[in-house]
Every structure is written in structure tokens, then in C-alpha cells.
Amino acid sequence: QKEVEQNSGPLSVPEGAIASLNCTYSDRGSQSFFWYRQYSGKSPELIMFIYSNGDKEDGRFTAQLNKASQYVSLLIRDSQPSDSATYLCAVGRGAGGYNKLIFGAGTRLAVHP
Amino acid sequence: NAGVMQNPRHLVRRRGQEARLRCSPMKGHSHVYWYRQLPEEGLKFMVYLQKENIIDESGMPKERFSAEFPKEGPSILRIQQVVRGDSAAYFCASSQTGTGNNSPLHFGNGTRLTVT
Numbered sequence: 001q002k003e004v005e006q007n008s009g010p011l012s013v014p015e016g017a018i019a020s021l022n023c024t025y026s027d028r029g030s031q032s033f034f035w036y037r038q039y040s041g042k043s044p045e046l047i048m049f050i051y052s053n054g055d056k057e058d059g060r061f062t063a064q065l066n067k068a069s070q071y072v073s074l075l076i077r078d079s080q081p082s083d084s085a086t087y088l089c090a091v092g093r094g095a096g097g098y099n100k101l102i103f104g105a106g107t108r109l110a111v112h113p
Numbered sequence: 114n115a116g117v118m119q120n121p122r123h124l125v126r127r128r129g130q131e132a133r134l135r136c137s138p139m140k141g142h143s144h145v146y147w148y149r150q151l152p153e154e155g156l157k158f159m160v161y162l163q164k165e166n167i168i169d170e171s172g173m174p175k176e177r178f179s180a181e182f183p184k185e186g187p188s189i190l191r192i193q194q195v196v197r198g199d200s201a202a203y204f205c206a207s208s209q210t211g212t213g214n215n216s217p218l219h220f221g222n223g224t225r226l227t228v229t
Contacts, residue, residue, distance in 0.1 A: 103157075105154055
């Protein structure tokens with residue numbers, strides 16, 4: 001079992017729709033959760049982070065965390081073609097007190113006009 | 114540019130040569146992380162360093178790879194006697210602190226290593 005699992009996609013959504021990206025993790029001791037966006041050939045860019053169960057909203061993005069189910073998701077409202085990228089879920093293990101992140105393989109999102 | 118700076122952006126080496134990748138963290142950041150990304154794969158943790166200390170190198174191959182973060186100057190990831198399987202994008206990230214939940218990682222633009 002991979003430590004952080006994501007559906008590789010591609011997830012195809014029409015412009016203006018809600019894109020839902022999902023991630024599960026295996027380490028119950030994980031304490032911090034991050035979503036990064038990576039355009040092809042570029043570096044990962046931090047979109048959101050969440051530490052507590054529930055929802056966290058920032059503009060068109062909402063991160064959701066359910067520690068009991070070991071599940072974290074990212075919703076993108078009013079999807080735009082510019083949102084087309086690979087979305088990486090990352091989990092902070094907190095072991096040793098530092099923020100070492102374990103990444104999933106990413107989900108490719110394609111927003112079509 | 115106050116972001117994480119990596120150089121070179123592209124590096125081509127022949128098999129058996131050495132590759133040196135450099136990373137300067139964001140201003141005010143003293144924690145550096147190196148990740149490797151193979152094509153169509155996620156980021157794989159390699160090593161975490163603070164100034165003059167290697168904190169966690171659990172993701173580093175046991176041979177040919179080494180990393181340092183000296184008191185002065187950038188962090189260096191060194192790959193000796195490169196092989197074709199070392200071809201990948203190497204990303205450096207930095208954070209303001211190493212502990213707690215308030216330290217997202219900020220990534221540099223990466224070095225794309227090609228071994229011919």
C-alpha cells in the first residue's frame with residue numbers, strides 16, 4: 001500500500017464545473033496536509049494546507065480533511081482551463097518534529113472549454 | 114527574487130561524471146529538503162538538512178549520493194558516477210521552521226538532470 005494514494009486521472013471537467021480531487025493516506029499519525037499544483041515542466045506550487053478535520057476555504061478552493069477516514073480532498077469551484085495541471089497531495093508525517101512531506105503521484109486535471 | 118533558487122536549471126552529464134546541484138533557500142529559511150521526480154511520478158523525498166546538519170537522509174540512495182548545507186553558501190546535492198537512471202528533475206524546497214504545522218514547503222524551479 002502506498003503511503004499517499006491519488007487517482008492518476010486524467011479527471012476531465014467542463015469549464016465552470018466543480019472539480020473534486022481525492023487523496024487517502026496510510027499513516028494515522030499524519031498531522032498536516034497540503035495540496036500543490038504542478039504545471040507540466042514546472043515546480044510544485046502550494047495551493048492550500050489543512051491541519052484540522054473539516055473544511056477550509058480559500059477563494060475557489062476548498063480543502064476537506066477527515067482524519068478518521070484518512071481522507072483529504074480538494075474541491076475547485078468554477079473550474080477554468082488555467083486550472084488544468086497535476087494536483088499533488090502531500091502529507092506531513094511530523095515524525096521527529098519536522099515537516100517532512102510525503103507526496104502522492106498526483107491527479108491530472110483537464111478543464112475543457 | 115526572494116524565492117528558492119536552484120541552479121543550474123538543466124544539467125547534462127555523461128555516464129560516470131559527477132553532477133552538482135545547488136539550492137539557495139528563501140530568505141529567512143534555514144530548512145532545506147531535496148526531492149526527486151521521475152517522469153509521470155510524484156515527488157520522492159531524499160534528504161532534509163539544516164545548516165551544517167543532515168537531519169534525515171532516509172530517502173537518499175546509499176551510494177553515490179550526498180548532500181550538504183554549509184554554514185555559508187547554498188545547499189549542494191552531489192551525485193557521483195552518474196548513471197542513466199539518475200535522469201530526473203531534482204527539486205529543492207525550504208521552510209521557515211522545521212517543526213510544527215506552520216511550515217509549508219516552498220519549492221524551487223528544479224534542476225533537470227539528463228545522463229547520456
